Amino acid sequence: MSLNDLIAELEGIIERMVNVADGDFVLADHTNTFIDYTKKAVELLQEIYEQFKQKTGKKLPNVETWISVAIQRVNMMEYRKFGDIVSTADHNLVIDTLKCVEVSLIEIENYL
């Protein structure tokens, strides 16, 4: 998939995201949407890094490490269905993985 296709998918996922307020129900879809987004973001990051290497001929060891960590964390994510308990790990895995994506993007952008 091209970068544009992946970014388009991310946009579609973000459109499904909703803001919540105190007292609202915690739905399984809330968790699943973030999982979809995270998995797609990691996939997009890998694609961006490949194109970065092709364009600049450079390798960024830190980025490779963060991508590896992000993939590991994504593999630990589990989709929830109605009736399941949303655990704290569901929340923490998302923000930890996205943090790897963020620092990777910052470093790649610095070399462009």
Added chain:
Amino acid sequence: MTFVAAFPTKLVILTSKRGQYFSQLVTDAVKTYDSSKTVFIKRVSESARAVETAKKFTLKLFSEQTFVSEIVRKVPLKMFVETAKAYEIAKKEIIKPVIDTVYSEFAVAPTLPVKCYDSLTLSDLLYYVRGLGMRDSVFVSERSTMFWLLNFAEQVLHYELVGKLVTKIYEFDSACSGWVDRTVQVYRIFTEAVVASEQIKRMLIRNYIDLVTTYDRIITLRVCTRILIDSIASEYGFSKHYLTHKRDAELTIDILRKEIGKLLKEKTIASEFIIKYVTKQFTEKNVLRELVMKYIATNVSDLAYATEIVVKIMYSLAKQIVRRVYFLPPEYHVWWDIILASDHNTKVLICKALLEAFKRIRDKLGG
């Protein structure tokens, strides 16, 4: 031998009727005396060898005991070093995640300084506790050594007193049988033996076994001398009667030797038992202390992990701070939390910010 040869010879001259008979008796007496003298020398030699053996054995025992004491003393120090290493690692593990978080997030979460301070304070406190533990270990070791030495000194003192008592008894016996002085040669031999005994005793005065052997030697000499004197003094003859007494004396001496050997063996067994018991107690104490230290180290490791996880994550692209939420075991219930609505909404903002970053990089890549 001079006495025995001269004194009965005079009797032979004065009593011509029974001269031949007495000559035969004198010859027997001389032979018997020579045999007795050999026995004396043999006894003294055996006693000396026994003393040497006992001395070596006691020194070996003392050496082993000292060696055990050294091992016992070194074990707490080794544990102290290992524990210090564990604490160093644990302390670094506490500090490292905090610093990493600070530098990687480009911002300092409000709670980090407090957590960092608490971790360092706790670490210092643990250092202090460990120092107390080491001091106590050394103190216990020192006290045990002193206690052991005190016992040893008391034992030496005790046997020294007993040794003097035996010597006193001997002197009393000698005074009662003062007529023995007339038997010059026997008295000289006996005196030499006693002097030799005293010399050996002085050499080994700090060894409790020397008393046993000295007592053995004195008993041997006294019994044999008395039998010999009785034999010679009782009408200068009756070799059979003398030999019977001699056999009885040897039998008595053997019994005494066995009894003393038994006592010595029992003392040795008791000593070894005490050493093993003391060693076992030290071992148990050290194992227990090691377990306690490991337990503390484990707690420190858990604390490091806990410090690592109680942080907020700063997203510089989105300019948002998002909390990590935990449901930890009961001992960490202070960090229990739930996912709030604000956490959910913050994640949405972060996703949107990352999307913008993706688009910006795509444009820079020319995609």
